[in-house]
Amino acid sequence: MFIPTLERQCTSEQREKFLPLCYDYRIIGTYAQTELGHGTFLRGLETTAHYDPNTQEFILNSPTISSIKWWPGALGKTSTHAVVLAQLYTLGKCHGIHPFVVQLRSLDDHKPLRGITVGDIGPKMGFGPNDNGYLKLHKHRIPRTNMLMKYSQVSPDGTYTKPPRSTLTYGTMTFVRVLIVHGSAIALAKASTIAIRYSAVRRQSELRPGEPEPQILSYPTQQHKLFPLLATAYAFHFVQLAMMKIYTDVNDQINNSNFSRIQELHALSSGLKAFTSWVTNAGLEVCRMSCGGHGYSQASGFPRLYADFTPSCTYEGENTVLMLQSARYLVKCVRDARSGKTLPGTVSYLSEDVSAVHSGGSSGRDLSNLDFLISLYKQRASNQVHFASDKVDRGISAGMDLVGALNSASVHLVSAAKAHSHYFIAKTFVESLKLLKASSELQNVLHQLASVYVFEGIAQSSGDFIEDYILSGSEAKTIRQLAVDLLPLIRVNAVSLVDAFSFRDEVLQSVLGRYDGNVYENLFKWAQNSPLNKTDVHPSYHKYLGPLLKRNQSKL
Ligand SMILES: CC/C=C\C/C=C\C/C=C\C/C=C\C/C=C\C/C=C\C=C\C(=O)SCCNC(=O)CCNC(=O)[C@H](O)C(C)(C)COP(=O)(O)OP(=O)(O)OC[C@H]1O[C@@H](n2cnc3c(N)ncnc32)[C@H](O)[C@@H]1OP(=O)(O)O
Numbered sequence: 001m002f003i004p005t006l007e008r009q010c011t012s013e014q015r016e017k018f019l020p021l022c023y024d025y026r027i028i029g030t031y032a033q034t035e036l037g038h039g040t041f042l043r044g045l046e047t048t049a050h051y052d053p054n055t056q057e058f059i060l061n062s063p064t065i066s067s068i069k070w071w072p073g074a075l076g077k078t079s080t081h082a083v084v085l086a087q088l089y090t091l092g093k094c095h096g097i098h099p100f101v102v103q104l105r106s107l108d109d110h111k112p113l114r115g116i117t118v119g120d121i122g123p124k125m126g127f128g129p130n131d132n133g134y135l136k137l138h139k140h141r142i143p144r145t146n147m148l149m150k151y152s153q154v155s156p157d158g159t160y161t162k163p164p165r166s167t168l169t170y171g172t173m174t175f176v177r178v179l180i181v182h183g184s185a186i187a188l189a190k191a192s193t194i195a196i197r198y199s200a201v202r203r204q205s206e207l208r209p210g211e212p213e214p215q216i217l218s219y220p221t222q223q224h225k226l227f228p229l230l231a232t233a234y235a236f237h238f239v240q241l242a243m244m245k246i247y248t249d250v251n252d253q254i255n256n257s258n259f260s261r262i263q264e265l266h267a268l269s270s271g272l273k274a275f276t277s278w279v280t281n282a283g284l285e286v287c288r289m290s291c292g293g294h295g296y297s298q299a300s301g302f303p304r305l306y307a308d309f310t311p312s313c314t315y316e317g318e319n320t321v322l323m324l325q326s327a328r329y330l331v332k333c334v335r336d337a338r339s340g341k342t343l344p345g346t347v348s349y350l351s352e353d354v355s356a357v358h359s360g361g362s363s364g365r366d367l368s369n370l371d372f373l374i375s376l377y378k379q380r381a382s383n384q385v386h387f388a389s390d391k392v393d394r395g396i397s398a399g400m401d402l403v404g405a406l407n408s409a410s411v412h413l414v415s416a417a418k419a420h421s422h423y424f425i426a427k428t429f430v431e432s433l434k435l436l437k438a439s440s441e442l443q444n445v446l447h448q449l450a451s452v453y454v455f456e457g458i459a460q461s462s463g464d465f466i467e468d469y470i471l472s473g474s475e476a477k478t479i480r481q482l483a484v485d486l487l488p489l490i491r492v493n494a495v496s497l498v499d500a501f502s503f504r505d506e507v508l509q510s511v512l513g514r515y516d517g518n519v520y521e522n523l524f525k526w527a528q529n530s531p532l533n534k535t536d537v538h539p540s541y542h543k544y545l546g547p548l549l550k551r552n553q554s555k556l
């Protein structure tokens with residue numbers, strides 16, 4: 001995050017100064033924004049940067065215990081520099097959060113500089129090798145030119161020039177949220193690869209006396225656990241491509257001082273980051289548990305995969321907070337639509353009158369038609385957004401201010417943002433396949449995946465569709481059965497569909513997911529290499545177990 005921030009927030013002179021040092025690994029940096037007391041509420045960050053016009057320096061300070069920077073990756077022992085987000089003060093006025101490049105350690109002996117107290121925050125649930133750290137600043141001085149001044153400036157005499165948009169400071173977070181959508185796709189693809197390959201190798205139980213034990217991948221329940229997640233990994237692959245395209249287009253516009261789509265990008269990236277990381281987080285556990293006891297072994301790769309992925313739901317914007325950010329924008333769009341404004345592409349459906357399109361229960365609707373079902377996802381999303389938006393309006397009519405009305409409706413707002421994100425993902429998946437240049441055989445297999453993703457998405461949220469009369473109960477049951485009917489068809493290609501992710505064994509880091517399927521021999525080999533097996537009799541025997549056993553044996 002250090003380099004993307006410099007690339008996005010530096011003047012051209014600052015780029016020339018800092019970026020070559022980064023690219024050549026002459027300095028290593030981190031992104032120090034979160035503090036002990038604040039991670040979500042950025043306007044509440046307490047680190048200060050006071051401008052001293054006499055020396056043309058900023059004085060950075062951690063005024064309270066809660067202002068200590070806390071969590072930034074590689075801050076503890078590795079980074080020589082940091083982008084520090086601090087409240088800018090100049091000529092006696094506070095101008096809010098701004099980014100500053102701060103050198104933390106000497107480039108000669110790597111010792112912390114004067115005014116810098118830095119260290120590791122201690123062991124975490126995962127990310128063991130990463131020295132997430134703390135940083136306490138004590139009246140640490142940096143040159144004026146270390147404030148990243150592409151969008152806002154402080155002149156030598158201390159005069160402040162404000163940015164075209166205050167939220168341009170948040171640009172790196174948007175970029176990383178887009179990466180996390182990709183990260184979710186990759187993590188779920190890895191977990192699906194491990195679970196499906198192992199399920200093809202593992203044989204268990206005797207369905208009928210004398211019959212060979214079947215592959216557990218042949219059990220419909222195992223298929224129902226894994227194949228919707230496999231389809232989701234493909235869905236997330238396509239949606240991260242679409243998200244990155246939108247990010248690149250909007251970022252190009254921002255670089256040309258066109259800020260018209262910055263809110264739409266923030267809302268979409270926030271919703272997709274939260275939706276994909278929540279779904280992946282839960283999916284990793286389903287994949288682990290589908291592998292029985294061996295799934296719980298470190299040898300499976302699942303413990304590390306989960307422990308390293310699960311903070312994706314927290315960092316780069318806690319998921320609930322980001323869903324609320326997305327919903328806040330959707331409510332704004334409903335108002336804009338009502339006042340006749342044209343809405344941008346990803347939310348234009350909110351100005352359509354979808355309610356008249358479908359009414360649940362009418363017979364003869366083709367419930368296997370993906371285009372039709374995507375229109376139901378659209379109706380569900382539109383209904384949820386309008387319902388939540390109406391809640392906000394009623395709160396305001398009852399005398400609340402906007403913040404109070406948004407907070408009061410926040411549970412429904414999160415549901416609306418989830419439905420919006422789900423619609424975008426399902427629609428993108430189906431549309432991406434139409435554009436794919438592939439053989440009819442491949443198109444058929446991918447259509448099966450898209451179908452099971454769309455069907456199962458409705459089955460798992462059928463309440464939303466039934467409550468709003470988008471589907472009747474019997475139609476929801478039919479769609480649920482359509483998903484189950486697809487499972488044996490996907491079974492035929494399941495291993496090939498995970499092989500297609502092409503994870504090398506060294507990357508997958510899983511004995512269960514080995515490409516050669518040689519699991520048992522390698523599990524035994526892996527166990528023999530366990531540190532506890534260095535000696536037949538563990539040294540602890542002589543200290544504890546031996547004396548205990550001998551003492552009790554003498555009583556026999
Ligand atoms: C090449 C790679 C290939 C593959 C990748 C594959 C695998 C990689 C895997 C993972 C991805 C990579 C990296 C991740 C790995 C490890 C993690 C590493 C680091 C983690 C770093 C961090 O966590 S950094 C810190 C992150 N912190 C946050 O995100 C803070 C969240 N909080 C906020 O953003 C703000 O508090 C808030 C915006 C939520 C609220 O702000 P507030 O001011 O209180 O309130 P509002 O009034 O709601 O907002 C004001 C207006 O500002 C608009 N806004 C807010 N944010 C933005 C934004 N980002 N962009 C644009 N606009 C924004 C908001 O909409 C409001 O506007 P209005 O018009 O409505 O007023």
Ligand SMILES: Cc1cc2nc3c(=O)[nH]c(=O)nc-3n(C[C@H](O)[C@H](O)[C@H](O)COP(=O)(O)OP(=O)(O)OC[C@H]3O[C@@H](n4cnc5c(N)ncnc54)[C@H](O)[C@@H]3O)c2cc1C
Nearest residue numbers: 031033034038039040071072073311314315316317318320
């Ligand atoms: C592995 C890891 C790596 C990290 N790396 C970095 C890094 O490199 N740089 C960096 O600066 N930070 C980093 N962070 C910090 C991370 O960005 C924050 O933890 C994250 O932004 C969440 O903020 P918080 O911890 O203050 O949670 P909080 O905001 O305190 O969240 C706690 C609960 O409060 C709820 N909540 C908060 N605000 C609201 C609201 N307005 N409405 C409703 N509910 C709300 C949340 O939904 C959540 O349930 C990292 C964190 C982790 C775990």
